[in-house]
Amino acid sequence: DVKCVLTQSKVLTHYNPSLPIQLACDASPYGVGAVLSHVMPTGEERPIAFASRTLNSAESNYAQIEREALAIVFGVKKFHQYLFGHRFTLLTDYRPLTSIFGPQNGIPSLAANRMQRWALLLSAHQYDIKYRRSEQHCNTDGLSRLPLPDTPPEGSQADIFYFKEVQSVPVTAAQVKRFTRTDPVLSEVLAWISHGKRGEMMDNFRPYLVRRNELTVQSGCLLWGYRVVIPPPLRNLLLNFMQATQ
Known part of the structure; x- marks a missing residue:
């Protein structure tokens, strides 16, 4: 029943390039999740698509800030066809990322190499990054804590x-x-x-x-x-x- 409700038009909406778009991302110790949504003229958020995956053993050992950043990169890559070439709002419940990945800020010179790579990847997009409190971030938080069993292969060492x-x-x-x-x-x-x-x-x-x-x-x-x-x-x-x- 829950699956049927989530796929109905009352919950999901079709992508419309004329409407504001936002991407909410979150990470748990074992998964990442992302929700792509439209902000309707009434101010209501209507999801377009959901995505999640399980972290591999190397990713699960990342620092918390890196897992949260990985969730953003996962979401941006997953929904690239909707986001590239359009300005969108990026939502995170991890406040330090708003300064690290903010378009007006440079990533710290001593940030981890993977963070620098991810910042470079995000620089190809037009976005505003905003902090949202965890209690308002529950849709993405739930996805990261109940991820799909899709684990990427281990990266290089x-x-x-x-x-x-x-x-x-x-x-x-x-x-x-x-x-x-x-x-x-x-x-x-x-x-x-x-x-x-x-x-x-x-x-x-x-x-x-x-x-x-x-x-x-x-x-x-x-x-x-x-x-x-x-x-x-x-x-x-x-x-x-x-x-x-x-």
């Missing part, structure tokens, strides 16, 4: 190539991962970068808090842009190595 191929350094990715998880500060930073939630922040969290939109997680290691955040117990080891090689 180029993002962590330098971890595995550079053998001459005295610190391995496994060590960085282990010490990051045991460090009282970095473990908390890792948790709120991965899940998008944070508790009370003390002063020693401030350097990470001001750079939160530039921090990502790769293979359990914390990255600031393309730089690895080295846990305190390994820093002297690396500094001594660097001094010895100069």
Whole structure:
């Protein structure tokens, strides 16, 4: 019965290029969803189409900001034929993306490589990005939490190539991962970068808090842009190595 209702004209509407169009996107820890809608003359939102898919194992390990950005890219690609060449409104319930992907703002120079690639992809479109509170974003939120079992193949491992191929350094990715998880500060930073939630922040969290939109997680290691955040117990080891090689 629910499926029948969702496909009726009272719910869905046909695409009309003369009406304002908007794309709402959202992500959960295991899926992404997007809803393409028209804003009717009465102000009512009428959906044109829905889309969702399940994240693969690599994507599910993305930081929360990257999963939310991936949802936008998924929606824009999925509905490319409706959006390209038309100005549209992009809706997200993750406020930092409104500044990162805003047409008037440049993406931070130390943002993750994939975020820079996605920003370049979005630059081909004409859009206004707006923040919408989660309680008003429930249609897309529901899709991301009940995604279709359509999982893309694993991507290449180029993002962590330098971890595995550079053998001459005295610190391995496994060590960085282990010490990051045991460090009282970095473990908390890792948790709120991965899940998008944070508790009370003390002063020693401030350097990470001001750079939160530039921090990502790769293979359990914390990255600031393309730089690895080295846990305190390994820093002297690396500094001594660097001094010895100069």
